[in-house]
Amino acid sequence: MTAAKADGTSADGVGEVGVGPWPGGPDAWPDDPRYDPELLRDGDRRNVVDRYRYWTVEAIVADIDTRRHPLHVAIENFAHDMNIGSVVRTANAFAVAEVHIVGRRRWNRRGAMVTDRYQHLRHHGDVAALLAWAAERGLPVLGIDNVPGSVPIEGRELPREALMVFGSESTGLSAEARAGCEAILHISQHGSTRSINAGAAAAVAMHAWMLQHARPTDSAGNPI
Known part of the structure; x- marks a missing residue:
């Protein structure tokens, strides 16, 4: 995956990284408290590894803490x-x-x-x-x-x-x-x-x- 800057653009300034809104709309959203509704709705362009896509910051920290x-x-x-x-x-x-x-x-x-x-x-x-x-x-x-x-x-x-x-x-x-x-x-x-x-x-x-x-x-x- 292309390296991301803090604003979600790629390191070379071209295009976007991460993922867009969760496919299928709200009815298809996962029933999991680790997921952030705003990220599911708007997409996740953060500089995080793929397994943390759409997760809240708190959920990511809690997982790393283990x-x-x-x-x-x-x-x-x-x-x-x-x-x-x-x-x-x-x-x-x-x-x-x-x-x-x-x-x-x-x-x-x-x-x-x-x-x-x-x-x-x-x-x-x-x-x-x-x-x-x-x-x-x-x-x-x-x-x-x-x-x-x-x-x-x-x-x-x-x-x-x-x-x-x-x-x-x-x-x-x-x-x-x-x-x-x-x-x-x-x-x-x-x-x-x-x-x-x-x-x-x-x-x-x-x-x-x-x-x-x-x-x-x-x-x-x-x-x-």
Whole structure:
């Protein structure tokens, strides 16, 4: 299926994605509380996998909640980082437990492509609050940053229940965050740039965890 933008048009701006009104009119609508009458009537152009067509947001969240992964991700937001939306979108794609925003409460949601409606979010005023939250739950904290002393994420056994922490695009992890990490991992690079985009790094790191702990899925998102 063609990738969709938040407004329902395709990623290249041509045509529409999703589905139109439910065939047959109201008399043919399914008798299922998960379905949204407005979407059945008007069509569903949202950026969701096919099995969630016509479902309400609440029904989609409830379904994902039955199979969320025990991975949490956090990103420091001390400079209105534009990558937070991208991190949220990837976290939704991988059905992580929660995304934690540390620092400023407000963030640019455009990059999330409306996926923040389906992803649990939690705010922490500072790094200390995040680390205290993780400690209460016994979650190991893994920093992702290419700083001296960090070790490659490739080939490392990652804990099934964990909190991955990402820093701001410009400065990386704060000193306080690095001090609170059980380990700091980096993504191996082979070119000339010092670092890759924070949103891209978060996607790579989450996928590394998924390779170890999540079942593969087909193109529709169904486990195989």
